[in-house]
Amino acid sequence: MRNKIYLALVHYPVYNKRKETVCTSVTNFDIHDISRSCRTYDIKEYDIVVPVEAQKQLTQRIIGYWQGGTGGEYNKDRESAFKHTKVKNSLEETIADIEKTEGQKPVIITTSAHIYPNSISYSGLSEKIFTDDKPYLFLFGTGWGLIQEVMDMSDYILEPIRGNTKYNHLSVRSAVSIILDRVLGEN
Amino acid sequence: MRNKIYLALVHYPVYNKRKETVCTSVTNFDIHDISRSCRTYDIKEYDIVVPVEAQKQLTQRIIGYWQGGTGGEYNKDRESAFKHTKVKNSLEETIADIEKTEGQKPVIITTSAHIYPNSISYSGLSEKIFTDDKPYLFLFGTGWGLIQEVMDMSDYILEPIRGNTKYNHLSVRSAVSIILDRVLGEN
Numbered sequence: 576m577r578n579k580i581y582l583a584l585v586h587y588p589v590y591n592k593r594k595e596t597v598c599t600s601v602t603n604f605d606i607h608d609i610s611r612s613c614r615t616y617d618i619k620e621y622d623i624v625v626p627v628e629a630q631k632q633l634t635q636r637i638i639g640y641w642q643g644g645t646g647g648e649y650n651k652d653r654e655s656a657f658k659h660t661k662v663k664n665s666l667e668e669t670i671a672d673i674e675k676t677e678g679q680k681p682v683i684i685t686t687s688a689h690i691y692p693n694s695i696s697y698s699g700l701s702e703k704i705f706t707d708d709k710p711y712l713f714l715f716g717t718g719w720g721l722i723q724e725v726m727d728m729s730d731y732i733l734e735p736i737r738g739n740t741k742y743n744h745l746s747v748r749s750a751v752s753i754i755l756d757r758v759l760g761e762n
Numbered sequence: 763m764r765n766k767i768y769l770a771l772v773h774y775p776v777y778n779k780r781k782e783t784v785c786t787s788v789t790n791f792d793i794h795d796i797s798r799s800c801r802t803y804d805i806k807e808y809d810i811v812v813p814v815e816a817q818k819q820l821t822q823r824i825i826g827y828w829q830g831g832t833g834g835e836y837n838k839d840r841e842s843a844f845k846h847t848k849v850k851n852s853l854e855e856t857i858a859d860i861e862k863t864e865g866q867k868p869v870i871i872t873t874s875a876h877i878y879p880n881s882i883s884y885s886g887l888s889e890k891i892f893t894d895d896k897p898y899l900f901l902f903g904t905g906w907g908l909i910q911e912v913m914d915m916s917d918y919i920l921e922p923i924r925g926n927t928k929y930n931h932l933s934v935r936s937a938v939s940i941i942l943d944r945v946l947g948e949n
Contacts, residue, residue: 760923
């Protein structure tokens with residue numbers, strides 16, 4: 576359903592350039608830009624998934640500044656964008672919390688440059704979300720992308736974004752924006 | 763025409779929060795994210811418009827690092843993204859250079875939260891670009907947006923991006939991505 580859509584940005588477990596499983600650092604622009612995109616497309620909750628204690632604290636401090644602190648006072652639009660942004664310890668925690676809130680496990684959506692048996696088009700997913708009553712969770716990887724075990728958990732895998740070239744290296748911030756617009760936008 | 767599309771990110775003249783005309787600082791993520799989005803949607807040139815000498819030098823140094831330096835060696839995809847990213851002194855310089863290259867002035871496109879007599883839909887603009895042989899220039903403002911005199915120069919003004927909410931405060935990086943996808947994407 577349109578009002579049970581969640582999005583998580585995963586910092587662990589993801590691949591690095593050499594395809595080793597690593598934990599990446601949180602990027603300030605990922606907190607801001609993706610919170611604002613999620614607010615625009617009415618995402619119920621934006622989870623920043625990172626298990627490292629120092630990273631969690633730093634991220635929570637940034638979010639807190641805009642949620643209730645000086646930042647929120649200075650810029651009300653930003654305060655509104657950060658209202659549903661949360662820090663989570665793990666993907667398992669994100670999924671368990673959604674199940675607790677919604678009473679059922681979320682349908683997991685990822686994206687890939689490859690075609691899988693469970694690949695789905697943007698319009699196909701859009702139709703499904705608008706008619707289904709299940710919660711949906713969009714997963715985005717940082718670094719060199721989500722590890723294979725997470726990809727294997729996906730119920731549906733979105734086609735890669737193409738823009739009339741073969742270049743397929745958008746920032747995660749751009750990819751989130753375009754995917755939310757394609758699936759949920761008024762266009 | 764599809765192969766004569768330019769994009770400029772304007773740091774001067776733009777409004778600040780109090781609607782004064784100011785020059786904003788260049789943001790590193792605007793250089794990276796928008797270069798990558800422009801490469802994906804086959805934009806002929808991405809101009810970063812900033813008149814301040816120190817800002818121009820810093821921006822040129824960052825671009826140079828990825829265009830030919832250590833960065834380009836380390837990450838070939840990023841090198842490719844930065845190939846057509848340039849620093850320009852003013853909007854007038856951007857327009858004059860396009861006219862020199864293409865033999866005619868570009869059609870200027872901006873976006874606004876308001877509806878104007880020359881407002882255009884995404885599909886309307888998309889159709890126009892694919893059938894027209896003129897060069898097109900997309901202008902994006904930083905800070906609190908392009909000043910009125912620049913808006914008045916626009917041939918067409920795109921409708922605001924809506925995502926089923928009234929919230930309309932995307933980052934410029936997200937707005938660029940979504941607009942390029944709506945007008946030029948394979949969706």
